[in-house]
Amino acid sequence: MQDRNTTPAGNLVDAENGIVSREIFVDRDIFAREQEQIFARAWLMIGHESLIPEPDDYFVSRMGTDSVILTRNKQGEIFVFLNSCMHRGMKLCRYDQGSAPVFTCPYHGWSYSTDRKRVDRPGALVGVPRYQECYEGVLDRSEWGLVRCPKVVNYKGTIWASWDPDAPSLEDYLGDMRLYLDAALDHRDGREGGSIVLGTVQKWRVKCNWKFAPENFIGDLYHDISHRSADLSGIGPSGGKGRRDAQRPRLAIGFTDLGHGVLGDLPHTAEPELLPTHQDDPELVAYHQQMHDDRSRNLGNRKRVTMSVGTIFPNMSFHARQPRTIAVAHPISATEMEMWRYYLIDADAPPKVKDAAMRYYLRYSGPAGMTESDDMENWTYASEATAGHISRRHHYNYQLSLGQERPVEGLRGAVESGSYSEGNARIFYRRWGQFMDAAGWADMTPEAATPERVDAD
Numbered sequence: 001m002q003d004r005n006t007t008p009a010g011n012l013v014d015a016e017n018g019i020v021s022r023e024i025f026v027d028r029d030i031f032a033r034e035q036e037q038i039f040a041r042a043w044l045m046i047g048h049e050s051l052i053p054e055p056d057d058y059f060v061s062r063m064g065t066d067s068v069i070l071t072r073n074k075q076g077e078i079f080v081f082l083n084s085c086m087h088r089g090m091k092l093c094r095y096d097q098g099s100a101p102v103f104t105c106p107y108h109g110w111s112y113s114t115d116r117k118r119v120d121r122p123g124a125l126v127g128v129p130r131y132q133e134c135y136e137g138v139l140d141r142s143e144w145g146l147v148r149c150p151k152v153v154n155y156k157g158t159i160w161a162s163w164d165p166d167a168p169s170l171e172d173y174l175g176d177m178r179l180y181l182d183a184a185l186d187h188r189d190g191r192e193g194g195s196i197v198l199g200t201v202q203k204w205r206v207k208c209n210w211k212f213a214p215e216n217f218i219g220d221l222y223h224d225i226s227h228r229s230a231d232l233s234g235i236g237p238s239g240g241k242g243r244r245d246a247q248r249p250r251l252a253i254g255f256t257d258l259g260h261g262v263l264g265d266l267p268h269t270a271e272p273e274l275l276p277t278h279q280d281d282p283e284l285v286a287y288h289q290q291m292h293d294d295r296s297r298n299l300g301n302r303k304r305v306t307m308s309v310g311t312i313f314p315n316m317s318f319h320a321r322q323p324r325t326i327a328v329a330h331p332i333s334a335t336e337m338e339m340w341r342y343y344l345i346d347a348d349a350p351p352k353v354k355d356a357a358m359r360y361y362l363r364y365s366g367p368a369g370m371t372e373s374d375d376m377e378n379w380t381y382a383s384e385a386t387a388g389h390i391s392r393r394h395h396y397n398y399q400l401s402l403g404q405e406r407p408v409e410g411l412r413g414a415v416e417s418g419s420y421s422e423g424n425a426r427i428f429y430r431r432w433g434q435f436m437d438a439a440g441w442a443d444m445t446p447e448a449a450t451p452e453r454v455d456a457d
């Protein structure tokens, strides 16, 4: 394998043998190419409907290196626009979130509306200072509306967007990985959806390439050793040993054609026994027991999973149970990313349950969370020690449990490779290579994939 940052990506990623060039974590040209090939095409999770509950609410998010505005108009429709004024590029919304009946640029005062009663095309330019005096007959306002993202989907409260009009449906993009995502988004009593973001979104910068985060959450149980101090402290909901309450064994399950993966349990059709939680508080114990019983009844013999931590390609990761959160790794530069944590809770959970969850989430996650700070330390130092002149000539190793992939019954295109495995990382980087090389989606279908790929059958 060559170690220069030339295309095709096959020169950088040898997923079959578990070898990846360090250049993809530090090189500026590769980072720029990722923006075009991955972030301008893939489905990206950009927000949650509970962050814009009322008409005219907005939430500023990111898609790759671009700032975008997620907003709800007076009619309740949700849109995503580039957060850049069409006159001279000013950042239209500079607050993280808020409410605005009209988006007015602070620079020269152009304004844009989403109100269907006022405009045919949401995001249209409706106000131009000194229009009659200086622009009449010159500026065609209908051509200078905000850039609108063509594909936006609300999936159980989470908002997903893609810049590519030819992108497959979100449903096809997720495939059977949906079962695991649902375990994070659905109500604890088994009903569909129902989760909201608790508080707001925590954001912080980490001096490492964005891929460190999704690679970690896709199934790196092997790095557990670095959380030893958090484990010894005992930060789980019940305060016992470990970072969580007791959990069932989990397997690395990856979706070979899609690039997604989880460390989770296999699908089952009966509700497994409730694992004890919040044992120090009878009220919370009773609540969780009630949710468990309702869930067993509501789901009946339908397929379900419970525990998982996983990644949806490229940069969205989630914990489905403890803690119950979403983590998005936004690319900033080749060696810097911005982590966003959304903390999820059922909208109708009692205040005491929400409060207990919040305390646990913050012990675990975020810049001051005991577990997350371990991860940040690993990623930052790994990044720094990778970027050196000599260092970057070498490769990373992903050979843990190489060749141990076995098909998973009941999940399309899925393989499992045991608990301690880098099989999911290999799947992630193979998908990364496909995106980097492909001219379009047709080149990334299972039929177009190279014959030596790991196959489920």
Ligand code: FES
Pocket (backbone or CB within 6 Å): 085, 086, 087, 088, 089, 090, 105, 106, 107, 108, 109, 110
């Ligand atoms: S940059 Fe927005 S009005 Fe000039």
Ligand SMILES: [Fe+2]
Pocket (backbone or CB within 6 Å): 216, 223, 227, 371, 374, 375
């Ligand atoms: Fe970790």
